[in-house]
Structure formats: structure tokens, C-alpha cells
Amino acid sequence: xxxxxxxxxxxxxxxxxxxxxxxxxxxxxxxxxxxxxxxxxxxxxxxxxxxxxxxxxxxxxxxxxxxxxxxxxxxxxxxxxxxxxxxxxxxxxxxxxxxxxxxxxxxxxxxxxxxxxxxxxxxxxxxxxxxxxxxxxxxxxxxxxxxxxxxxxxxxxxxxxxxxxxxxxxxxxxxxxxxxxxxxxxxxxxxxxxxxxxxxxxxxxxxxxxxxxxxxxxxxxxxxxxxxxxxxxxxxxxxxxxxxxxxxxxxxxxxxxxxxxxxxxxxxxxxxxxxxxxxxxxxxxxxxxxxxxxxxxxxxxxxxxxxxxxxxxxxxxxxxxxxxxxxxxxxxxxxxxxxxxxxxxxxxxxxxxxxxxxxxxxxxxxxxxxxxxxxxxxxxxxxxxxxxxxxx
Amino acid sequence: xxxxxxxxxxxxxxxxxxxxxxxxxxxxxxxxxxxxxxxxxxxxxxxxxxxxxxxxxxxxxxxxxxxxxxxxxxxxxxxxxxxxxxxxxxxxxxxxxxxxxxxxxxxxxxxxxxxxxxxxxxxxxxxxxxxxxxxxxxxxxxxxxxxxxxxxxxxxxxxxxxxxxxxxxxxxxxxxxxxxxxxxxxxxxxxxxxxxxxxxxxxxxxxxxxxxxxxxxxxxxxxxxxxxxxxxxxxxxxxxxxxxxxxxxxxxxxxxxxxxxxxxxxxxxxxxxxxxxxxxxxxxxxxxxxxxxxxxxxxxxxxxxxxxxxx
Numbered sequence: 001x002x003x004x005x006x007x008x009x010x011x012x013x014x015x016x017x018x019x020x021x022x023x024x025x026x027x028x029x030x031x032x033x034x035x036x037x038x039x040x041x042x043x044x045x046x047x048x049x050x051x052x053x054x055x056x057x058x059x060x061x062x063x064x065x066x067x068x069x070x071x072x073x074x075x076x077x078x079x080x081x082x083x084x085x086x087x088x089x090x091x092x093x094x095x096x097x098x099x100x101x102x103x104x105x106x107x108x109x110x111x112x113x114x115x116x117x118x119x120x121x122x123x124x125x126x127x128x129x130x131x132x133x134x135x136x137x138x139x140x141x142x143x144x145x146x147x148x149x150x151x152x153x154x155x156x157x158x159x160x161x162x163x164x165x166x167x168x169x170x171x172x173x174x175x176x177x178x179x180x181x182x183x184x185x186x187x188x189x190x191x192x193x194x195x196x197x198x199x200x201x202x203x204x205x206x207x208x209x210x211x212x213x214x215x216x217x218x219x220x221x222x223x224x225x226x227x228x229x230x231x232x233x234x235x236x237x238x239x240x241x242x243x244x245x246x247x248x249x250x251x252x253x254x255x256x257x258x259x260x261x262x263x264x265x266x267x268x269x270x271x272x273x274x275x276x277x278x279x280x281x282x283x284x285x286x287x288x289x290x291x292x293x294x295x296x297x298x299x300x301x302x303x304x305x306x307x308x309x310x311x312x313x314x315x316x317x318x319x320x321x322x323x324x325x326x327x328x329x330x331x332x333x334x335x336x337x338x339x340x341x342x343x344x345x346x347x348x349x350x351x352x353x354x355x356x357x358x359x360x361x362x363x364x365x366x367x368x369x370x371x372x373x374x375x376x377x378x379x380x381x382x383x384x385x386x387x388x389x390x391x392x
Numbered sequence: 393x394x395x396x397x398x399x400x401x402x403x404x405x406x407x408x409x410x411x412x413x414x415x416x417x418x419x420x421x422x423x424x425x426x427x428x429x430x431x432x433x434x435x436x437x438x439x440x441x442x443x444x445x446x447x448x449x450x451x452x453x454x455x456x457x458x459x460x461x462x463x464x465x466x467x468x469x470x471x472x473x474x475x476x477x478x479x480x481x482x483x484x485x486x487x488x489x490x491x492x493x494x495x496x497x498x499x500x501x502x503x504x505x506x507x508x509x510x511x512x513x514x515x516x517x518x519x520x521x522x523x524x525x526x527x528x529x530x531x532x533x534x535x536x537x538x539x540x541x542x543x544x545x546x547x548x549x550x551x552x553x554x555x556x557x558x559x560x561x562x563x564x565x566x567x568x569x570x571x572x573x574x575x576x577x578x579x580x581x582x583x584x585x586x587x588x589x590x591x592x593x594x595x596x597x598x599x600x601x602x603x604x605x606x607x608x609x610x611x612x613x614x615x616x617x618x619x620x621x622x623x624x625x626x627x628x629x630x631x632x633x634x635x636x637x638x639x640x641x642x643x644x645x646x647x648x649x650x651x652x653x654x655x656x657x658x659x660x661x662x663x664x665x666x667x668x669x670x671x672x673x674x675x676x677x678x679x680x681x682x683x684x685x686x687x688x689x690x691x692x693x694x695x696x697x698x699x700x701x702x703x
Contacts, residue, residue, distance in 0.1 A: 026473060052480035054472060057514030061469035064462055064511070068437070068473030071460055074481060076473075094462055097429040200458045201478055201487065203433040211448035247700035 002182035004389050009172035012144035012179045013079065013105050013165070014039035018049055019187040019356040020151055023194070026054040026065035030083065031117045032169040033107035036079035041380030063088035063095065063102070070100035071209055073199025077157070078102065078289045081169060082109035084121045089130070095162040096131025097225060098209060099197075102134075102162040105147060108270065108321075109169040110357040118358020119169040121269060121321040123210070125331040131225060133163040133232050134299040136269045140177040145249055148182075152239045158231040160197065166298075168271040170358065175199075176337035182247055190246055191314075229300040236297045253302040255294040257285055259309055262291025264373035267310070267336050268319040269295050272305045272354070272361050276319075279366040307343030310336070315373040325379055329353075329385050348376055354388035365389050400592065404430040404456070406436075406618070411447040411454035412559070413599040416621025418611025418628060419443050419527045421488045422585035423498060426525055426607070427443060427457075429595035432494045435474055439467035439499030442534040443527055447479035465507040467497040468515035468524060475520045489497045494599050495645055497521040501542035504608075505568050514568065516575040516604045526568070529613035537616040543565040544636070546681045547668045549616070559681045567670045572606040573642040581641035581650075586628030590639055590650055597643065610637045618667020630662040633692040640700060647699040656693070659686050 007015065013036050017025070025044075027037040044053040056062045059080050066076045078090065085106060095102050111122040122133060133153060137146045147165045167173060182190075192318035213221060236253055239381055244250025255273070258280055259265060268276050273294035283290040293309050295302075310316050316336075320330020327334070333351035341346050352369055355361045365388050376382045406427040413420050418636065419442065426433060436459045438444045444461050447454040448653045462470045475495045499508055504526040512524060531549045532538040539552040545564045548554040552561035573580040578601035583591040591609060598605035610631055612624040619627060631637035632651055636659055639651035663669040672678035695703045 023484070024473070024476045026476065033504065050480070050484055052476045052483070056469065056472070057510060057517070059471070061466060061511050063471035064466040065473030065476060067462055068460060068470040068478075069477040070473075070482075072435075072474045072477035074477045076477075090463055109583070115627045131423055200435060200460055200474060201481065201493070203435075203458065203493070206456060206458045208448050208459045209451035209457050211450045212454060213447045213450045217450050 002180055004178050005181050006176050007179045008174055009140045009143040009167050010035035012140045013147055016144050016147040017183045018043045020191055021049045022051050022077045024052050024069040024076045026056050026062045027078050028056050028059045028062045030081050030084035032081040032173045033081040034225040054075040059084040059087040063091035065093045066102045067100050070102050071200045073196035073201050075194040076102050081107045082111050082123045085302040092130035099160040105152050105165045107169045107173045116357035120173050120356045124166050125322040133161055136166045138273050140179050144179050144345045149243050149273045153235045156235050159235050171271040201342055233300045253305050257292040259291040263289040263314045265313045266293040266317045267293045272319055276366055280361050303339040311345040313347055314377045315348045317369045317373055320353050321355045323353050351385045400428045406457045406489040408454045411448040416614040416624040418624050422609045422611050425588050425591040426595040429592045430494050430599045432492050434494045437467050437471040437497040439503035440464035464682050465501050466511045471495050471497040471522045472520045497524045501528040502540045502615040505541045506591045516577050519603055526608045529611050531616050533613045533616045569608045573689045577604040581607045584610045584628035586625040593684035632655045634659045634662045634687055638696055649700045697699040
């Protein structure tokens with residue numbers, strides 16, 4: 001049996017890392033993810049893990065060393081935020097192209113400029129096309145549970161992709177909550193031993209990784225990479241189910257709250273979903289048919305499942321904790337709209353850009369969103385895109 | 393103990409023939425000389441550049457040893473990650489205790505002097521056991537001969553072209569070998585691809601020094617230097633004879649000349665064989681640039697001799 005511990009989100013991640021016991025961690029500290037690697041560095045210093053911890057000189061080298069170490073033939077992990085992820089950007093694409101299951105905890109933070117260390121999703125959204133699996137957690141428990149699942153998902157032989165364990169900066173990373181921490185042996189049993197695929201260090205089977213790939217082969221390689229994502233989606237479902245069977249907390253591509261008969265619904269990622277749950281409960285008590293789709297698996301984007309969950313709604317609002325400058329909306333909105341459109345469903349939609357740079361999202365503002373949805377259903381005109389809680 | 397040429401020839405080929413580097417390129421020669429300097433298993437990391445794109449055109453590879461390329465600026469971080477996993481796996485017993493691998497990073501001067509300097513400095517400071525070899529042809533040859541911070545003063549490149557208002561490159565080259573020596577790593581050296589004994593002896597020391605090692609090898613580029621492909625070995629030798637590129641090593645902080653030309657030649661002997669300096673042989677302005685280059689080389693040579701206790 002595990003135990004319940006008061007942990008910050010970052011510590012919960014570090015605790016999961018200690019239990020998983022990766023072979024190499026290469027990292028460069030950045031707020032608000034710093035505590036992940038500094039807590040883990042203490043585990044290394046105290047001999048609690050077998051990990052070779054490499055304190056590199058930049059996030060670019062951190063991701064490089066992780067990709068190289070993974071190719072060399074072992075389990076690797078890392079953590080970063082915001083500009084750190086931006087500095088890794090080039091190597092993010094290479095990690096997924098080389099099919100190296102690097103596990104990165106992304107503590108979501110606003111991407112400069114101006115400089116701001118607080119939460120939004122501009123970092124994760126910026127990396128959305130880099131070929132990584134991205135799982136968003138709502139609270140400290142999920143930060144812990146998700147890292148364990150991310151490891152199992154990325155390393156499956158039918159997947160072999162890098163995975164981001166995303167959690168909201170400060171809101172989750174620096175908040176203490178009671179976290180159910182499972183036994184070390186149980187976590188080890190869940191993730192299993194690392195199975196290297198053609199390790200570079202196998203001197204008897206030398207191979208060339210990362211060659212020049214020209215017009216005659218590049219597109220076929222990209223296509224074979226593309227084909228890994230349906231398997232990744234299936235892995236998220238299966239590993240979430242297996243996690244539930246083993247530890248009693250089941251996960252899926254998304255979490256549906258009161259969606260069966262919902263007429264108005266919000267789609268949200270991360271900690272905002274927690275606040276939404278309270279608002280939905282209050283609205284339901286008042287007889288309002290409100291629902292919530294908490295999206296957990298952002299990449300691969302579960303197009304069919306999202307359409308299926310939202311098709312019965314009379315109106316849907318998307319909560320975007322990032323803006324797509326020049327795109328006219330946040331980044332999540334068009335993806336949800338496209339999912340509905342591809343399914344053949346026409347549902348009126350609104351987009352709310354909120355919480356940039358750590359701006360609070362009180363329940364009253366979520367109430368405004370559901371209010372707007374009600375008005376839209378009632379035939380009133382509501383602007384498609386609004387900035388929530390901004391001083392005009 | 394250094395081997396003789398026949399013994400070296402017995403070392404299995406690690407970089408095979410059939411790669412697509414240009415005729416006269418100094419890089420494969422230098423790489424082979426480095427790689428034959430150890431009998432131990434070798435894992436190679438490579439920065440983006442001529443050497444990478446010419447030896448690994450999918451679906452072919454010229455590499456008979458494990459080889460990895462990630463990007464341009466991170467050969468040192470790549471080799472750090474590979475070595476870190478080796479150390480981890482060996483400590484866990486997943487790689488036999490008696491295994492004794494060597495790790496080499498190859499990168500051009502662009503990937504070393506410029507964009508890759510941070511990763512190299514970081515890896516050296518952390519003390520990974522690896523040999524970093526800079527294949528220095530003094531410009532970004534892979535992208536079409538643009539200046540790098542290793543390009544000599546006065547050199548014509550496509551981003552430092554000679555013209556009516558410009559003598560070519562306006563800054564002297566960075567002294568990267570000295571910068572690496574300042575990291576206080578166990579072994580640092582300069583060599584050329586034209587003297588196999590010098591380079592293999594240095595590579596042997598570098599492989600066995602027990603920590604980070606750096607060798608800066610001048611590798612002539614017929615395309616960028618605008619020189620005859622058959623002249624490459626001679627040009628490298630001339631660079632050493634003119635003391636434009638002195639051969640020395642810094643072993644545990646001790647500086648030592650490894651080649652003293654019998655007669656130090658004027659740099660014109662070296663410059664006049666290369667089209668990249670052709671503009672310096674026209675008019676008084678060119679002469680003034682050459683005089684400044686000679687003065688720079690002389691000053692650096694005297695300072696180097698002092699460091700090596702030869703003054």
C-alpha cells in the first residue's frame with residue numbers, strides 16, 4: 001500500500017522520478033520547474049537512485065544530452081518551463097524524429113516577452129507540432145500519476161515517442177496537496193524495466209543514427225513517424241486503464257464531468273478544470289445543464305473522442321490559456337472546432353483567452369463563460385473570442 | 393606507445409571509403425588518423441557540417457562504428473549524453489566492468505568556435521571523458537564558404553568578401569586552442585592533417601588522458617581556400633612551417649611545442665598558394681594587410697614559445 005503525503009506538484013514529480021529511477025537525468029534549472037531537478041539532485045546525492053545526473057549548461061544541451069543518452073540505451077528524464085522549452089525547441093523535433101522516449105516534465109509558464117515566470121500554456125502550445133505526446137494534469141496527484149504513465153506510454157515498443165508531463169506553474173508546481181504516493185516496488189512494476197531498441201552503445205551492432213535524409217527518403221520517414229500517433233493514443237487509454245486497475249485512479253484521453261446530458265460545456269486543460277468542476281456542480285444544483293470536458297491528452301489530439309463528447313451540446317466554450325497571435329483565437333479553439341467539423345457536427349462555439357502570465361481565474365469568471373453560453377443558446381449574439389479578466 | 397605506420401594500418405577501418413567528401417579534403421584524413429590511434433571501442437558524435445552530410449547520406453553510411461548526429465551546435469552535448477549513459481550502465485553492471493569505450497566528437501570550426509562553443513565549454517567543465525576534434529577548415533564550408541571566427545584576418549569568404557572597400561575578413565581568428573587550454577582539462581593540442589605521426593600521437597594521449605581532451609586540427613579545404621586538391625597536405629605543412637598554425641600540446645597544463653620548423657618561413661609562402669588571399673597580392677593595401685598578418689603570426693609565435701619554455 002502507498003501512503004498519503006503533503007507534496008507540492010514539483011516534489012510529487014521528483015518523487016515519481018525517484019521511484020522510476022531513470023538511468024540519466026540531464027537538466028538545467030528554470031523557474032517554476034527548478035524544484036523538480038533540485039529535489040531529484042538531492043536523491044542522487046543521497047544515493048537513493050542509480051541515476052547519473054548531468055547538470056548541463058543550458059536547456060539546449062539538456063535536451064540534447066537526454067536524446068543522446070536515450071539513444072545510447074537507457075531511460076532518461078528532464079524538466080523545464082517556458083523559455084527553457086523554447087531553447088530546446090530544435091531538439092524536441094529531433095527527439096521525436098529519432099523515436100527516443102525522453103520523458104520531460106513541463107511546468108507550464110508564460111513565454112517571454114515581457115518576462116513573466118507565472119503560468120500559462122504558451123510554452124506547451126508552442127511545442128504542439130514537435131511530435132511529442134503531451135499530457136496535461138490538473139493537480140499534484142495528477143502530476144505524480146501522469147509522470148508514471150508518461151514513462152510507460154512513451155516507452156511502449158509500438159509508440160517509442162518522447163512524452164511531456166505538463167502541469168501548471170505555481171498553481172500546481174508550488175501548491176501543497178495531499179498526494180497518494182504508491183510503493184516504490186509498485187511503481188517499478190508499473191513502468192517495468194527499460195527495453196532499449198538498438199542501443200548506440202552496443203558496439204557489436206554499430207549503426208548510424210541521425211544521418212542526412214534527402215528528398216528520396218525523408219517523406220517516408222515522416223510518414224512512419226505519423227503512424228506512431230494512433231498507437232500513442234491507444235497507449236494513453238490502455239496505460240490509464242492499467243494504472244486504474246493497479247492504483248485505483250483510472251485515466252483516459254479526457255475526463256468528462258456531467259457531459260451525458262450537458263447542453264452547454266467548457267473544454268479546458270490543466271488546473272482550470274478543477275475550478276470548472278466546482279462551477280459545474282453549482283450550476284447543476286441550480287438546474288443548469290452544464291458540463292465540462294477536461295482534456296488530458298492534448299497530443300495526440302483525440303479528434304473523434306472530442307467530437308463524440310461534444311456533439312450533443314447546444315454550445316461549447318474553449319478555454320485557451322495561450323493566444324495565437326495573428327490566429328484570431330487561442331490555439332486550442334480551432335482544434336476543437338475542427339474535431340467537431342470533421343465529425344460532421346455543427347455546434348456554436350466561443351473562445352476565452354484567460355490566465356496569461358498567471359492571471360487568476362476565479363469561479364465567477366467561469367460563471368460568466370457558462371452565462372455567455374446560455375445567452376448564445378438563447379439566441380443572443382456573443383463575441384466569438386473574448387479575453388477573460390483583462391482590463392480593457 | 394605510438395605504433396608504426398604498418399601497425400596503424402592493422403586497426404580496423406572505422407571510417408570507410410566511399411564517403412562523398414571532396415577530393416583533397418583534409419577532414420577524412422584527420423578523422424582516420426585520430427580513429428586509428430586507439431584499439432578500444434569507439435562511439436562517435438558528429439556535428440552538422442561537411443563531415444556529417446558527406447559520410448551519412450541515407451541509406452548509406454561510411455561509419456563502421458556507432459555514430460550519432462543530433463544538430464549543429466551540440467556535438468559536445470551529444471557526446472556528453474552518450475558518455476553519461478555509458479557511465480550509468482556500467483555502474484549498474486549492464487555493460488561489463490572490463491568494457492573500456494572511447495568517445496569522440498567531430499565538428500567543424502563553425503560548430504566549435506562559434507555556435508557550439510557553449511556546449512563544448514560546458515562539457516569540458518563537467519569532465520566527461522571524451523575527445524573533441526575540431527576539423528578546422530577556417531570557414532563555414534558546408535554552407536558555401538562563409539566566414540567563421542576561425543577564418544584568418546584578410547581571408548576572402550562569401551560573408552567577408554574582398555572588395556574595393558574591404559580587405560576580406562577584418563578580424564583575427566579566435567585562439568580557441570588557448571581557450572580550451574584555459575578550461576584546465578587534461579589534454580589540449582593543435583595539429584594538422586598533413587603529419588600523421590603528430591596527430592596520431594596526440595590522439596593517443598587524448599584518448600588515454602582520463603578526462604576531456606580537445607584537438608584542433610587544421611584541415612585544408614580546396615573549395616574554400618581556392619587551392620589545388622593535390623596541395624592539401626603541403627598546405628597544412630606550410631601552415632606549420634610558417635607558424636600560422638603551430639603544432640603544440642598542453643598536457644596537464646604544461647605547454648609544449650611538438651614541431652619546430654627548421655626555418656620559419658614567411659607567411660607569403662602559405663598565402664600565395666590560396667585563392668582566398670589572392671587579393672592581398674595586388675597593390676599597397678594588400679601588402680599592408682599581409683604585413684599585419686605577418687606581425688600577428690610573429691607575435692603569437694613568440695608568445696607561444698614563451699609558454700612552451702622555448703623563448
